[in-house]
Amino acid sequence: MQQFELSREFLEILEEAIDAGNDETIKELVAELHAADIAEIFDELDKDQNNFIFPLLDTEKSADVLIELEEDVRERLLKTLPSEDIADKLEEMDSDDAADVIGELSDETREEVLSHIDDIDQAGDIVDLLNYDEESAGGLMAKELVAVKTNWNILTCIKEIRKQAAEIDEIYKIYVVDEGNILKGILSIKKLLLIPTSDNISKHYNPDIISVRTDTPSEEVVNIMDKYDLVVLPVVDSIGRLMGRITIDDVVDVIREEAEKDYQMVSGITEDVEPFDKVWNHTRARLPWLLIGLFGGIFSAYVIKSHEASLSVFPAMFFFMPLIAAMAGNVGVQSSSIIVQGIANNTIGLESAAMKLWKELSVAFVNGIICSIVIFLYNFIFSDSFALTITVSVSLFSVILFASLFGTFVPLALNKLKIDPALATGPFITTVNDILGLVMYLYLGKFVHFLL
């Protein structure tokens, strides 16, 4: 298969064919493409164009395209399809994908679509999967897998696998279960090919397996698959019965989403937004953070104004306000993001919170001393007010110390309270840090001025 690269020219030819209602040209253009490529095309075209192309694809391909589409494009497309058609597509999908797609439908459409699925096993699997929390192993797993019994021999296994495999796209591992469907171990494809067919598998399967429970949170699933380099992970229920398996491609999606969520938080964007999204989506994603920053700024202005009297006898202090506020924000984000990343990667280590704060204090002490010396030297040379020189460097040092501790403490505390620690890198805490930095600066200025 030639790798497909979507281009403006390709889209133009396709759009022309759609305008001309030229089915054959459209089929020629898209029929041979991978579903992921077709989905990419759909993301670029408008609703009517997609509705024109979609029925021209065969059932299997169109089912695959549905899975690959962006959520909003899929939603629009599904609304135009009769329930019978949706049911046909769902029968072609793996159970986990089918459950994801049907999960996006309204309750009544869902009922209707389910009633049209002829394959009763598939319908049952989908309903089972819909019961699990989306953010858990149950929500990630698919029901399709190959399972054999402990007391079979290899030949029986191969026969049974042939039967089961017809339903499944890919075989990664063969699961070994007992009569009660309790997961006992794993047989690798390699073993299956290497050992004599008359051997009983009880001698050959590997009982050392890593599995998760249906209610294991998805972040933990990610960490386990990543840590142990697993391609597929079996999921069991509370008494150890084999319920399904999670494949790495689904976990890659979770990893990307988690990373993006944290990235968006620290860059001040409140929801998923892509460069090609509409203006309104961008505004909605960015305005909240800007408004928080704005109200923080207004509050800063109010704080500064209320110190106007003392500042007017010491006006040089004004010059360094942006510096102090910016440094408070920067230091806070640094400290928080290291903790957030450590929690996400599970590399937070075994140190207690007290030890982490103590270490953070040491780091802040070193950074604070260096930054304060730099600013002290600058003001000592270029400013004629020794009071200013002292105030700015002592404030900067205090602000760095405080923002570091605050930035470390907040995500640790949020995590303890089972709230997403990434919130600590978000607009609210950063703005609080800015303001507190400014307040410290102003009071220190008053104090130093009073002393000298």
Next chain:
Amino acid sequence: MQQFELSREFLEILEEAIDAGNDETIKELVAELHAADIAEIFDELDKDQNNFIFPLLDTEKSADVLIELEEDVRERLLKTLPSEDIADKLEEMDSDDAADVIGELSDETREEVLSHIDDIDQAGDIVDLLNYDEESAGGLMAKELVAVKTNWNILTCIKEIRKQAAEIDEIYKIYVVDEGNILKGILSIKKLLLIPTSDNISKHYNPDIISVRTDTPSEEVVNIMDKYDLVVLPVVDSIGRLMGRITIDDVVDVIREEAEKDYQMVSGITEDVEPFDKVWNHTRARLPWLLIGLFGGIFSAYVIKSHEASLSVFPAMFFFMPLIAAMAGNVGVQSSSIIVQGIANNTIGLESAAMKLWKELSVAFVNGIICSIVIFLYNFIFSDSFALTITVSVSLFSVILFASLFGTFVPLALNKLKIDPALATGPFITTVNDILGLVMYLYLGKFVHFLL
């Protein structure tokens, strides 16, 4: 296998056993653990403790542990091992892991270790892999794979696969090549089990394959495997010969690293740093950004000071300086990070740079109008200077517009110049944005004051 959870208590027991030199207890504690868990323990212990435990592991397990260790811990450990020992471990590894480990050694140690590898094929594979750029498909791939010839029948295949499989941990796909080792297609495990053994594979393999070249950049490898949901991806040379294969677990590592790099850039950290790292590592990772911010702040102070004369007739302007600077920085980071994320995920779309800037301008216009109205109303109600009210809202609007465009333009330009666009979210550009925002504010203030 029971999932292992590293605890303080476990470490204490282990450390006691090490102090007592109690080999048997140590073996009991760690021998049954997964290599990834042992590596986690090594990351927590000190050099001498690790050097004590390492020789107690059998060759296969210790090779696996070496692969899983953090780079600095591995480096320390390898320094204490004789070349012969390192060679033994490398023979146990997959070629890609072996190449990664040996790539970290000094040139002379590398030569020496290679000369001690008895398996000449493995030594050859490692040397081949060392030639590829680390950031390319060649640098990610392993040489271990199962390949069969187009003209064989299934029975010959199975025999040959049994022979080849002995060398390989996992079989995901069977590659079909011609006499000249040119990649022709793929045979799935499922097909292998389902079709009659006398059939010729030429009838059954799938010629529609997605492959990359050895010189394909690793980000592209990531995007291809992610987009097409691949677990394993074949790598060919410039004339199409099968050179190796990349598995998804290696790609997951690349995804995580890329995401972390971008995250660190936007949170102002210059290198990989974990919460458990030493104070010095933290300082080194954070101080550069703080110093850039500091110099930016000093420059701001200088700019403000040079406007002192005009500001003194209009001192209320001082109050809103932190607000203007913060908003300029925030808006710039938002705009840049959306572009950076779009480039990383390959969802940047087909719009031209001019269209992106135009859309960004629209978003900035909406956000700017809303924020300006808010601040206008605040000042209109609470301030007695209409000049201030006008200056602050017009400045805020201009600053939001400018920072949006600047924040969009810089990463697009960097990307065009083949420089990492994530740099745009880093300290330098953000600080420039802060300062430019302040300068615009000051000049606008002068201008409005002059007008009214």
